[in-house]
Amino acid sequence: xxxxxxxYARFRDAFGEEQEREIPEGSSIRDAVLALAGxxxxxxLLIDAEKNIRSYVMVMYRDSRIAPADADTxxxxxxxxxxxxxxxxxx
Amino acid sequence: xxxxxxxxxxGRYERQxxxxxxxxxxxxNDATILIAGAGGLGSPAATYLALAGIGELVIVDDDVIQxxxxxxxxxxxxxxxxxxxxxxxxxxxxxMQPDVSVVAYPKRIDAQSANRxxxxxxxxxxxxDNYESRFILHEAAWKAGIPFIHGAIEGFSGQLTSIIPKxxxxxxxxxxxxxxxxxxxxxxxxxxxxxxxxxxxAIKYLTNTGSMISGRLLIWDGLSGRIEFMKTEKxxxxxxxxx
Ligand SMILES: [Zn+2]
Numbered sequence: 625x626x627x628x629x630x631x632y633a634r635f636r637d638a639f640g641e642e643q644e645r646e647i648p649e650g651s652s653i654r655d656a657v658l659a660l661a662g663x664x665x666x667x668x669l670l671i672d673a674e675k676n677i678r679s680y681v682m683v684m685y686r687d688s689r690i691a692p693a694d695a696d697t698x699x700x701x702x703x704x705x706x707x708x709x710x711x712x713x714x715x
Numbered sequence: 716x717x718x719x720x721x722x723x724x725x726g727r728y729e730r731q732x733x734x735x736x737x738x739x740x741x742x743x744n745d746a747t748i749l750i751a752g753a754g755g756l757g758s759p760a761a762t763y764l765a766l767a768g769i770g771e772l773v774i775v776d777d778d779v780i781q782x783x784x785x786x787x788x789x790x791x792x793x794x795x796x797x798x799x800x801x802x803x804x805x806x807x808x809x810x811m812q813p814d815v816s817v818v819a820y821p822k823r824i825d826a827q828s829a830n831r832x833x834x835x836x837x838x839x840x841x842x843x844d845n846y847e848s849r850f851i852l853h854e855a856a857w858k859a860g861i862p863f864i865h866g867a868i869e870g871f872s873g874q875l876t877s878i879i880p881k882x883x884x885x886x887x888x889x890x891x892x893x894x895x896x897x898x899x900x901x902x903x904x905x906x907x908x909x910x911x912x913x914x915x916x917a918i919k920y921l922t923n924t925g926s927m928i929s930g931r932l933l934i935w936d937g938l939s940g941r942i943e944f945m946k947t948e949k950x951x952x953x954x955x956x957x958x
């Protein structure tokens with residue numbers, strides 16, 4: 625199935641504004657984020673050494689925030705959209 | 716809290732009294748707003764709040780003006796490089812808008828100063844540039860029951876949410892720990908967008924107009940022009956807002 629991942633701020637700089645990924649049926653939000661992160665040097669922006677989504681990453685799915693620790697428990701459907709945003713800090 | 720200089724009968728507020736009524740205008744005039752940060756967000760937020768007729772602005776910032784501030788921090792002029800930001804902001808605002816009283820506080824925010832500053836404020840504008848100070852000031856505001864209008868920017872992006880004690884999740888629910896510090900690049904207009912929205916939130920709150928951006932985080936992306944709203948929820952065992 626196909627999912628779209630939209631990125632903002634630093635994540636957009638690293639992964640582009642919107643990316644589509646082909647992932648197996650039944651994949652979770654975490655699987656989709658891993659597919660986006662890939663294995664390049666920017667992967668560590670999103671995931672840690674244990675391949676979990678970093679705790680500061682804001683993951684938005686169907687208007688709601690998904691805690692990185694719960695990203696494993698939510699299965700995606702075809703054509704779903706996930707939004708990734710790093711909290712910004714400047715003023 | 717009250718301002719003898721207020722000239723509510725003048726035409727200065729004519730175009731907005733038709734929106735918020737004389738009562739709304741009086742509420743603005745009676746208000747004291749704490750502006751934490753006299754930089755990129757503080758410049759538009761303080762300017763629009765002063766022009767709207769807020770009676771008193773208390774501005775806190777311990778920084779001095781550097782040349783690299785000047786692409787966005789329009790309260791400060793080129794000849795003010797090296798001066799304390801709060802005094803430059805005070806002079807600019809009082810010249811622009813004689814009705815407003817500006818109190819300048821050239822100190823860093825710590826637990827003690829936060830409580831003192833919050834005491835007299837009706838609302839806080841978070842125009843700070845770091846989470847350490849934000850968490851301190853936010854906790855003081857939450858405990859005192861004062862609304863805290865959070866904004867933050869980076870590059871072409873920004874975020875905003877209005878934290879209303881007892882009704883919305885708190886800042887620590889939204890951001891449990893400080894995120895890694897990003898790039899310091901910022902386009903001046905990014906600060907203009909988010910800082911202006913912070914002023915708008917304050918005006919809405921004080922005049923009970925519209926609906927607040929509360930219980931949700933506004934995410935603004937200048938490069939695409941997109942705005943997203945992300946619902947926020949109370950975090951279990953939050954150290955700040957759990958009873
Ligand atoms: Zn909380």
